[in-house]
Amino acid sequence: MPRLARAEELYEAVNQLIRVHQFRDRDYICCHDVSVAQCYALETLVKRGPLRLQALADEMYLDKSTTSRVVDSLLRKQYVLKLHDPDDQRAIQLSLTPSGEALYQTIHQDLISEEASMIKDVPPEVVDGALTLIRQLTIAARNRLGS
Amino acid sequence: MPRLARAEELYEAVNQLIRVHQFRDRDYICCHDVSVAQCYALETLVKRGPLRLQALADEMYLDKSTTSRVVDSLLRKQYVLKLHDPDDQRAIQLSLTPSGEALYQTIHQDLISEEASMIKDVPPEVVDGALTLIRQLTIAARNRLGS
DNA sequence: CATTATAGTTGTTACTAACAACATAGTGAC
């Protein structure tokens, strides 16, 4: 298969996967107290620990203004905490409250058990293979974004 | 690795891939005359041929009202055509205009050559492996949505 | 100390997307 044809097939396949995942995420996340973007912010704070706003924005590939408003809504719902950095009065440290952490764990478990159901008929070694490859593709894509 | 841990890793990996692709799509599509959703509608009409509104909505996993408005904007820009079904006065047949077709081809080629650059250092057999697996995952996910 | 750079917020605009209510047009039951 020529190079461009392979690229096309891959593009197509990833796109389909994205649609399905997006649709599912809307379903599973929004029945809890947060939106998809809000949940993603919670997730990032769980994974990376307390972050500054700009760092959070970078992790999420979002503008700082968009991120500021997403954080605002989490703040109002008391899922995150905002502390001024003592070394830099401009900066804020964002961290999860216990209820934010708890909410994320609930949603996460929902999503993971859903994912587990999805792959229940796919052989483990096939999943492992997919994992490695998907990660490689992500790294390749990320490297290109940076340049 | 236990079953849930594998599911968790996969969920994580797919999520990362999705973020990167979404970010890139925003970049590459929106500098043309259409938004991401509008481009997706064009793509669906290219792939499936003329469709009714509800059928288009089903393909895109969107509500018919959302789809109606996406189509509206494509109509105003004269990228799609709306024809009444002679057999059913309620229904409309949506099809691409030549300029809609042309615009999609331009964007598509941009995206594909970008995808090709991304995977230029990934061995072809690795890409082929990823392809098969990504498709399998999509099918598994889709089947679960239907049920 | 003036200039420049950085961190975050707010104003504005456009897109994404669902749900509910609606008008209209087919489909069946009787």
Place this chain on the structure above:
DNA sequence: GTCACTATGTTGTTAGTAACAACTATAATG
């Protein structure tokens, strides 16, 4: 044939997603 039911699209409304530009306040640099 008419009444109820269903299906197709559109419109009103609300909420979430997201960028860009302008702004305030703070920090760093010369």
